[in-house]
Amino acid sequence: MPVILHNPEGVFPPYRNYSHAAEVRDARLLVISGLNGYRSDGKTMPEPFEEQCEQIWQHLGTILRAAAMDYGDLISVRTYLAAPEYRVANTALRVKYLGEHKPSLTVVCCQLLEPAWKLEVEAMAAK
Numbered sequence: 859m860p861v862i863l864h865n866p867e868g869v870f871p872p873y874r875n876y877s878h879a880a881e882v883r884d885a886r887l888l889v890i891s892g893l894n895g896y897r898s899d900g901k902t903m904p905e906p907f908e909e910q911c912e913q914i915w916q917h918l919g920t921i922l923r924a925a926a927m928d929y930g931d932l933i934s935v936r937t938y939l940a941a942p943e944y945r946v947a948n949t950a951l952r953v954k955y956l957g958e959h960k961p962s963l964t965v966v967c968c969q970l971l972e973p974a975w976k977l978e979v980e981a982m983a984a985k
Contacts, residue, residue, distance in 0.1 A: 860884075861933060861984065863960065875953050876963030880933040885984040888925045892938070892980040893917045894972070907944045907976040908951065914979045915955045922983055929955055931983040934962045938978045942967050948977065 864879040865872055872878055895903045895910025904910055922928050937948060948965065961981075970978055 872960070874949060875956055875960055876935075877960045878962065880962045882933055882984040886925075888922070888927060888931075888983040888985075890918065890921055890981040890983070892978040893921075894970075894975045894978050903974055905974075908947050910976045911944075911948060911951045914977065915951060918979065918981060919955070925983070925985075927983050927985050929957075930959050931985050932956070932959065932961045932981055933984050934982040935964075936980045937963075937965045938970060939965060939967045940970050940976050944976060 860883050862881040862883070863877040864881060865877055869878055893914045895913040897903065897913060904913065918932075919929065922931065935952070937952075939945065939948060945965070952963075970976075
């Protein structure tokens with residue numbers, strides 16, 4: 859399944875760990891709903907941002923594996939941060955899980971549904 863990354867001249871260079879656009883041809887598409895930092899029990903959630911973020915990336919991995927995919931199949935990631943101060947830690951954890959893979963990416967700071975949530979992540983993968 860070819861994925862063509864588009865980072866054309868005339869648009870500013872992409873920041874770390876993403877592409878401006880990812881084109882998918884002839885593929886299965888997996889759309890992953892927004893995930894938050896709840897543990898597998900669905901009731902408890904760690905308080906620190908880094909632990910919530912780790913939990914979300916682990917959930918993403920579990921969902922991807924259930925669809926016979928992995929992090930390298932992600933074509934788009936949207937992250938909603940509860941505060942801009944989480945930006946650096948968010949980037950570090952994204953790089954930890956994606957390595958050199960560069961899907962399309964959006965990060966937004968906003969008020970999330972629950973005050974305990976420090977972030978929410980939704981994604982799309984294709985294979």
